[in-house]
Amino acid sequence: SAVISQKPSRDICQRGTSLTIQCQVDSQVTMMFWYRQQPGQSLTLIATANQGSEATYESGFVIDKFPISRPNLTFSTLTVSNMSPEDSSIYLCSVDVSMIAGVRNEQYFGPGTRLTVT
Amino acid sequence: AQSVTQLGSHVSVSEGALVLLRCNYSSSVPPYLFWYVQYPNQGLQLLLKYTSAATLVKGINGFEAEFKKSETSFHLTKPSAHMSDAAEYFCAVRTAGGTSYGKLTFGQGTILTVHP
Numbered sequence: 001s002a003v004i005s006q007k008p009s010r011d012i013c014q015r016g017t018s019l020t021i022q023c024q025v026d027s028q029v030t031m032m033f034w035y036r037q038q039p040g041q042s043l044t045l046i047a048t049a050n051q052g053s054e055a056t057y058e059s060g061f062v063i064d065k066f067p068i069s070r071p072n073l074t075f076s077t078l079t080v081s082n083m084s085p086e087d088s089s090i091y092l093c094s095v096d097v098s099m100i101a102g103v104r105n106e107q108y109f110g111p112g113t114r115l116t117v118t
Numbered sequence: 119a120q121s122v123t124q125l126g127s128h129v130s131v132s133e134g135a136l137v138l139l140r141c142n143y144s145s146s147v148p149p150y151l152f153w154y155v156q157y158p159n160q161g162l163q164l165l166l167k168y169t170s171a172a173t174l175v176k177g178i179n180g181f182e183a184e185f186k187k188s189e190t191s192f193h194l195t196k197p198s199a200h201m202s203d204a205a206e207y208f209c210a211v212r213t214a215g216g217t218s219y220g221k222l223t224f225g226q227g228t229i230l231t232v233h234p
Binding site for chain 1: 150152154159160161162163164167169208212220221222223224225226227
């Protein structure tokens, strides 16, 4: 498996500001993903964070609103820009661990960042 | 396109009773299927997975799930519920290839309540 940490664990932000969330993995992984979980809802994929290239965004999500960086195989950031109360959600980083010997087709999640926008 | 439907947003059982959480999927290719559990204020933990091997899959904490292609189902069961099983459970299907490789599509989740 992989140990995934996220910073911050939670934050309260004012509308119009931006917040950058960090995701750190204890081993090199090929694929990292960012999901959003709105209050009382399921998880929705925001984008796939690609190492060395631009992130791949899902329908309804754009780079200007959710810029993502992936400088290496163990780290990624997600920025929530120009926040509004509708951005209040839990943001989760996940990694695909199929590159780790003996493990196939498993995806693990970080503890999440609980964001409240006032 | 693929999708997941979890029947029942809330399930309540007594401690010691059978747990049955329902999941049906739609996929144009043989799917990889997963169950995750989310405890309050925590991230998701992988319970078990189906990746085209044995159709009856055993996971952690005494849970198991059976892949039934004819019914497009992947229901989660546990013979005897424990108070610590109270959580939200998510069924998910994974894209096997293409530009969306690795993407998980989640069901809406089922909140399991266990009564003493």
